[in-house]
Amino acid sequence: MAFLREVLSTTGWIERTREFGLCLRSTRAPGGLLVVGTPEEEPWHLAAHLDDEARLSGLAQLAPTLVRWSPPPGAPSHLAVGIDRIQAARRGETLFVVTEQKAPVPLLERVDDARRTGATILALDGGDPELEGLAHDALAVPPQDGLFTFDAAQHLVSMSAGESPRPRSRLLDRLARLAERITGPRVPD
Numbered sequence: 001m002a003f004l005r006e007v008l009s010t011t012g013w014i015e016r017t018r019e020f021g022l023c024l025r026s027t028r029a030p031g032g033l034l035v036v037g038t039p040e041e042e043p044w045h046l047a048a049h050l051d052d053e054a055r056l057s058g059l060a061q062l063a064p065t066l067v068r069w070s071p072p073p074g075a076p077s078h079l080a081v082g083i084d085r086i087q088a089a090r091r092g093e094t095l096f097v098v099t100e101q102k103a104p105v106p107l108l109e110r111v112d113d114a115r116r117t118g119a120t121i122l123a124l125d126g127g128d129p130e131l132e133g134l135a136h137d138a139l140a141v142p143p144q145d146g147l148f149t150f151d152a153a154q155h156l157v158s159m160s161a162g163e164s165p166r167p168r169s170r171l172l173d174r175l176a177r178l179a180e181r182i183t184g185p186r187v188p189d
Helices: 002-008 013-024 044-057 083-088 105-116 129-134 150-162 171-183
Strands: 033-036 064-067 094-099 120-125 137-140
Touching (some): 013 094, 013 137, 083 105, 094 105
Parallel strands (some): 033 064, 033 094
């Protein structure tokens, strides 16, 4: 991951995944971070990384609840939470939707319901305008963006969620970084 971070250091993706990772910390209590994908693609790998980050960082609110569309009968409790859990989402909880593909209508309907009950909606997606329109914050990973793949984004977001927040830079430093993103890096004289 250190190599990937170094390679991506000039692209803006590191900063964006850090900002997004911090949003995951807004969940108030353990079990309130609900991670859901599509019926075809469950984000169990990301959930496992978030669970590791929760343990390593001491941030219990990062321990996710993996929400599954069709948990098999007799599944262990951490793998048996069904899609109906989204209906119980409330203020202080975060629904984190992870899908590289376009979100199916039943998922969008459940996300909309969770938003109406006060849950914070975050999305890591492949550029789905409908899902992003429902999300309070979204990180869209365009297909074929070189080294920054959807899988890499999941790893960086989970790592960033467990990192200690960096102190805010001075205003001039932040403005300089913004200008650099717009105009490109400054070349010394």
